Amino acid sequence: YELIKYDVEKDEPVRDENGYCIRVPKGKPGLLICKITQYAPFSGYAGAKQQTEKKQLRDVFQKGDLYFNSGDLLVIDNDNFIYFHDRAGDTFRWKGENVSTTEVADVLGLIDCVQEVIVYGVSVPG
DSSP states (O other), X not given: XXXXXXXXXXXXXXXXXXXXXXXXXXXXXXXXXXXXXSSXXXXXXXXXXXXXXXXXXXXXXXXXXXXXXXXXXXXXXXXOOEEEEEETTSEEEETTEEEEHHHHHHHHTTSTTOOOOOOOOOOOOO
């Protein structure tokens, strides 16, 4: 597995001047990706070619390589502990801040009278 630099605004991995992804240093959040090989295959989603393609990253570190995009942003600390940071695509901008739908749902779920919570972002004109 690798953690690569991810642009949450554009919802895509950051690539260098050669078109390859950039590994993140310890302590920085990065997108978790896993190399797809014959020993670690990703068969895709049945009947959903477009969704399968979205989960595959090509030419990540070299021409022709193939990685699985987990959609999870993680951080590895200096002791090599791995922490969940955020979920790519499940965030939206509000007043200049990245807001995670999961974080909002977790807070609303703390209210005693709330049994289930689903949070999603929508575009607000203006």
